[in-house]
Amino acid sequence: MALRTDDISINTIIGKGSAISGNxxxxxxxxxxxxxxxxxxTDGNVIVGENARIRGNLTAKSVIIGGIIKGNIKANESVKILAEAAVIGDIISRKVQVDGSAIIHGHCISIKDEAEFGKTSGEYLQSKAIKEKVNL
Structure with missing residues (x-):
């Protein structure tokens, strides 16, 4: 998995074979x-390796996905979904890149303009929270 990022020092690693239950x-x-x-x-970047599985929402500055995420993703800068990855949930980011055979099952909001992105993502998250409360 090729990675190019500004912040190259990884602060936290959850290794292969590890499992965490909880937020x-x-x-x-x-x-x-x-x-x-x-x-x-996190306030930083996230790499989800090809063997990783996340069942929950992901909030970060930017995300590169090689594994499976079942949950919503909000990344202020960018989301890159690699060829073997799958996202079952909604994606909100200023930039979204999807490789050829990646799977997305959900809504995608991608707006480059920072002010418009903030407004639209806020409205979307608020409407989603209201829908979740109604469905309880």
């Missing part, structure tokens, strides 16, 4: 090669 909030760059059953939030 996580970390600082900085994180690489996930194991399984997370819960949401992940």
């Amino acid at each position: 996580m909030k970390v600082n900085g760059f994180i690489r996930v090669d194991g399984d997370i059953d819960g949401s992940l939030e």
Whole structure:
């Protein structure tokens, strides 16, 4: 998996064969090669390795996905979904790149303009929260 990023120092690694149950909030760059059953939030970049599985929402600065995510993704800068990856959930980012045979099952909002992105993503997240409360 080719990676080019500004921040090259990884602060947190969840190794292959590791499993975490529960929500996580970390600082900085994180690489996930194991399984997370819960949401992940960081102010940095995220790499989801090809063997990784996340069942929960993902919030980050930017995301590169090689594995499977079953949950919504919000990345302020970019989302790149590699060829063997799958996302079952909604994607909100300023830039989205999807390789040829990747799978996306959900909505995708991609707006380059920062102000318009903030407004639209806020409205979308609010309407989604209202729908979830109604369906409880």
